[in-house]
Amino acid sequence: MDDKNISQAVVARLPRYYRYLGDLRDSGIERISSQDLSKLMKVTASQIRQDFNNFGGFGQQGYGYNVEYLYNEIARILGLNEKHNLIIVGAGNLGQALANYMNFERRGFIVKGIFDNDPDLYGKELRGIHVQPVENIEQFIKENDIDIAVLTIPKNGAVKTAELLVRCNIKAIWNFAHVDLNLPDHIAVENVHLSDSLMKLSYSIVNGNR
């Protein structure tokens, strides 16, 4: 079990490290020093070494880091070696787009079910999965070992639906609804607030990028 007090900032940087290390690996690079990686990623070498050392020593003095090894270690830290079954709640534009997107499955996030309130969508097939009524969620979660719910419904229903999901013992919610969910601490929540992101972009345009 890893250290418990890893800061948000460090965790948020791990996926980016993972991406760069994957690219390095794919181009056949065997080892890399924190200095070379720092140039590539435009961060300080110091930060790189500090970040990795939160999880133990992955490098070797005089040598640097073995790319393949470090890549796999980060995957392990991020929990990417475990499979996660997920359901998509809300089969609108965004829900359908996510359902059709293959790349998450490659990383072990498997879409098992899709749910919506709109009877017009019931039975609609997305990558072999039929949209079901939201009423079926509770039963479905029990029977299919679901970890993650992807919330892609409008903000109005989102809080209530999230609470339902918590009662169904979901572990995590990937929240695309534009509200704060305020769930118990043991539920993992990641918000993707697209409109917030667009507003930040707007700010940068108006106020100069820096």
Add this chain to the structure above:
Amino acid sequence: MDDKNISQAVVARLPRYYRYLGDLRDSGIERISSQDLSKLMKVTASQIRQDFNNFGGFGQQGYGYNVEYLYNEIARILGLNEKHNLIIVGAGNLGQALANYMNFERRGFIVKGIFDNDPDLYGKELRGIHVQPVENIEQFIKENDIDIAVLTIPKNGAVKTAELLVRCNIKAIWNFAHVDLNLPDHIAVENVHLSDSLMKLSYSIVNGNR
């Protein structure tokens, strides 16, 4: 012109303030103190006052903040009083979902054109807009006063396409492609790396949410 050295952290919090103030306004609340807002948003009152005072004094001692006024001021700071024409580059799942999503238009972000490399998609209509070949982008940007490009293409082509957009004098890129773009400083870039977000969720599941 506002102060230039506003920290990233402050700007990133503005959309959330904006959302809460909009909700308060919609429920007919006229004024609010930093303390009451802090309880609502689960942040410190001190932070709220510091954040707002980066942009000048919006409150009144003994009274608090006028909800409507503050709401409008934040909109102005974020540049939401200006319209932005945008194009979507990449008419796959995500590009189509964003094209079909109405809510951004309400905030003044107008979809003017949609582009893709896939001839099968040419002419496909999304909310009255026909998908065009990527070759038309340069001409289209010139003729339609486009500020923002939404990049929803696979990572391979993204860097090249971003560079093309920069040559076309785009002001900002909303980047959904899973690469870092490294563009000149005057180009605003907001990354939405969905797979990074999903990995953070995975981390929280495996390592406990806190």
Add this chain to the structure above:
DNA sequence: TAGATTGTTAATCGATTAACAATC
């Protein structure tokens, strides 16, 4: 062994929180 580069401690920087005088 000598050179390279990590792991880690110490120094710096920036962001958050606390406190309180100013003022509505």
Add this chain to the structure above:
DNA sequence: TAGATTGTTAATCGATTAACAATC
């Protein structure tokens, strides 16, 4: 005027960077 609450300065906390001894 008295009470409330801001705007702002000072104190604290945490994150980043620098430096260097340990060691491969």
